[in-house]
Amino acid sequence: MTQSVPKIRIRNLSKSFGSNHVLRDVSMDVEAGTSFVIIGGSGSGKSVLLRCILGLMVPDSGSIEIDGQNIFDLSSAQRNEKLQQMGMLFQNAALFDSLPIWQNVAFALLYGHRKNKSKVSRNEAYDTACRVLELVGLDPDIVGYLYPDELSGGMQKRVGLARAIASKPEIIFFDEPTTGLDPIMGAVIDELIKSCVDQLGSTAIAITHDMASAQRIGDHAAMLYKGELIWQGKANELLTTNNPYVHQFTHGLRQGPINVETKIK
Template identity: 65%
Template sequence: MSTAPKIRIRGLCKAFGSKVVLDGVDLDIEKGTSMVVIGGSGTGKSVLLRCILGLIEPDAGTIEIDGQNILTMSRLQQEAIRRQIGMLFQNAALFDSMSVGDNIAFGLIAKQDKSPKTRLSRSQVTDMTGELLTQVGMDPSVGSLSPSELSGGMQKRVGLARAIAGQPEILFFDEPTTGLDPIMGAVIDGLIVDCVQKLGSTALTITHDMASAQRIGDQAAMLYRGKIVWQGKASDLMHSGNPYVDQFTHGRREGPISMELRK
């Protein structure tokens, strides 16, 4: 008997007024694998992620996690499921008013507020954030700094540390290499792969960085005009044989993908 994918999406639709963004998306992400979704700007990658996270309500379709359709659950049930998810935002999205250490511990402290019996002492939290900083290649002393004192690459590492703090079963990465130089992008990708493998998590990354997609992904899918037009191994991205994927991955002007320009 085959087990259900960790995440199964069927017939997912979302429109904003007359603009159809997701038009019947079907996608399976197997447990313990890393899926990368590629596509141009405005193709619905971020909307797909936000639907899964519950930040946007889809118009139709199902989103199953461990075989349960989260769209038909109560709010409390949805919150319990989504506590399994860690998220690295595109711009790290650190809280300026908090120290680096408090940013990393934010999710842990929030969980403790709901379960006072498992409350950690301040020294325990500091030790944990120090360990997490070490995991992402940073010195624990960075925990006392403010986010504004960090470079873009360092902020990404802190965002990654915060994402893995709760040892989530699912990790989402939103354009993890945007704004980084190629070397730092490769460093962040390596840290992501290491963290995902160490936790045994299921990962979903959205990106338009082809080098990053191949480094991070086991599987890949391309989203175009609201539909998945190709799915396969991430290692096949540059030679998929699919005209949409080939045009996108090689950056060709000519092909089936047409750029919509405002007049």
């Protein structure tokens, strides 16, 4: 019986900036159609790992394979083709202030595939934007022609999610999806993320420090500490694992193997 190839396979990934070793020999697999959550404190290497997977940063050593292809062995054109299979929900939504909401949602369809001969028409892009806005619980007739600064933080997150799924990506990345939201709106966004990912059949990777969000979104989870992968398992085991680092982090304990320096003047 042959073993399926993971959607994303990371092997022995390392990245340093001078003497600062941000990633140290990280290896993990993300299976197709699953949601994988990466947790860890500030400076643990989460964001750098995400940038490497997106091809925005080149590691010092190691490999990242998508569908069995090492992205760093691909030509620029081939790498861009891989990037077009990905969607991203940024931490602050990162909407374009000068564009109405429907154009923000349809941005990749309108402007992101200029070399693609089958680029959608403006009317098709608008129809797609309306459809995905409805998927995230927003009425396109009401918000479609508004601008980002006319929306609340929670609505902006929904628009960011709509943009991330508009092109039906095979892989979706979520960067701290609940940051800045109250607990109820955070739960709403997590439910929308899970629902949209399931409907698309996409593979998802999220980085977060919100443990409730990690368990709601994730099928599997991993923790980074000082650039090292110190634990992997099921997301619903995050609060019950006996790994001392994960236990301290997920329960917010001051005492434990993770040393937090505080300076009070």
